[in-house]
Amino acid sequence: MIASNSPQKESKNKSKKTVDKIILEGDPQYEYDNPPQTGENCIITAYRKLSYFWSTGLLIFAIFVMYYDIAKDWANDFDDNSEPGEGAGSRTPVAINIIFVTILLFWVAILEGAQVSIVGLSAVDIEKFRYSHPQSYATCKLLHEGANLEKFIVGRQFLLLFVVFIISRLGGHAPGRVDEKTNNGDFYIGDWHWHTNADLAFMQNNILLMIVIIVPGQLVSQLLAAGKMLAFLELPFFPMYTVAYPSLLLEFLGITHCAYVIKDITAKLAGVQSQDPDKEHNKNWFYYLRCTYSVLLVMFSAVVIVKGLLAGQTNVWDTLPGYGALLLSIFFLFLIGCCEGFQIAAVALSKIPAEELKEHYPMAYTISQTLYSGRNLQAFLVGRQVLSAIMMVLLARVTTFSDADDDVWGFAQWAKDGFLTTGILGAVFVVNVGQLSFRMMAINFPTVFINNFIMYGLLSVALVVEATGVVNSCWPLAWGLDRILKLQSDLNVFEERDLQTPPLLVLGGSPPVSPAHDETIRFTRLSNDATSLKLSYV
Template structure:
């Protein structure tokens, strides 16, 4: 509510920091991600030498074991076949029960992902998402386009991170094969390569900003018990979906993991992309503003 007083700030400041969400974006980016990443890069052993790191590891392993994200492995296998690059693994070939259990989870994950995508796009077209509440001027078809756009931005930035570190090991003559690839490499690796960590800071800010926006497009505003539950699910299921499970699954796979696998298979292709070059400039400019400079303190 613009009429509510917040520290005596003018309306335009409240609009930028609270309505658009810049305050939450910067807070999350610096304290929730960049600060820990910077500290971990300098004190790797100390950072994992605690019980919370163990708890985080086992939580992540449990989620992976359940198989909600296993369709990402199917995407990885497809990209490996297309690129002709074998998947290097220390695990023995899957046989018997292990083989069956793996593919059951892959199929389950594909079904879950399909359901999540259906929920998000059905709600978007019906105007039952948070973006329709926050920005009523955005029509449902435009909301779909914007969701795909921001997911593409996040995915490209995720891919760029993988691609840049992959080509860093290559000779300079093999890094970029067109004008955009050459310019991208010049920006990143010329001199002492200081622009690579700079890009990582700006990239993280852009990703967090995009994810906050994507969250508005994937969060449901359907009130359970009103007879408007999506696909006619129960009130309990609708209440669960209102927490954003469908958005988390869809964006994690389609806006992050899939693009990382693609960049691993085709790093030079992403390096040569005009979109990658533009996003690199944007990330460097964002970092240059100093808005995330506190993470270095």
């Protein structure tokens, strides 16, 4: 359980009732009171602590199975047809695949952790750590200038999604490559022969692979960076070259500029105008050229993927008919979009007085009350991350074309291998339609986005997912790495009042709450702070 390191002296003059406040700096008229924090049931607490052990064991098992699958050459890669018989084997040495997957998992981790640091430090004066943390300073100076922060977030989102797509491909099980004479082609380890249903659930549907991607790939680095943003950026992974430049380069290419078109359209519909011209994009002819070709690219990718789904040419489940695969893909896109936009809309709600929310947006009021009650905020952040990662892996499967099908709408083999079987076209479609578009809509229409039963259902599902404890191994891993690396707290450089970026923005990796984003939201609690995701625990 996360606890605050900063007791509030003012609480002596308050009642014993614990009250949450969300204060909008520079606009003190808005003070949002949340429900009192209630103690957690001892059985639930005991189960959560027990889950640290069994979920860690599950993670170790998942990592072993993933690498065993790759080592046996039963996993997918990009130079085989994934079918039994002649030519089914890989031409790439398995050692190369193992090294490549490991590097990509590490890249996902630093992309996640670095974003926490870069977004979180956008609310502070970077000159305070110019000499004490030179690597952090150089990275933040580049990415906090002008519109670079939004460019970084957009470009990094595509980079992260594409890397996860590749991991899902290289680490995903290819049942056709297992010797059918042993265990009828189902997965096995030595004399341990898995049942067909176990093979289908854990290997073919990538459940174990999802755990590997979510825990060491995403959650651990996010938790490490929360509260120790500077120390994380100073780790020797060269964030300027592994995170900042690649993200800005991908954004510069214009692949994701469709998101800016959606943002501008929704901003006009909502009547929102930017109050900070310095943060605006330079909307010259080159900007609009990239917007145009990005929209055309998204439309083209949509047509190709829909055709592939209906024709059964993607890696979607064989038992699904074409229309079923299409409907399921739309559901996955909608769910990942809701996950992306939820935290942005939730933060924006804090700018609206509670009474106004209760009167005009009753469901949004109910959601905010639930979200900020007890440890629900940290539970939601973890659960939302799990749901988002699961959707990434599933969308990687349904939007990536199969190696076995050589007739994909007359595409040349080099185009098929380069854009369809690698998942690039699928990543372009998913990041623009399923992720960034929902974020941009949530920025400009936060109350409309969240004031419905669908978002309340998403919140409930995320809380249930976290409550299962399946990914709770992220906590002991984060604590252990924190002690090994001896990361210093940001409070050694800043005073607590300087660290004002809310965790919903930091861990959610959200762009600014509004196009103006000239105001900062500060989360405080008079006691038992559960919104501060620092690595102290009780």
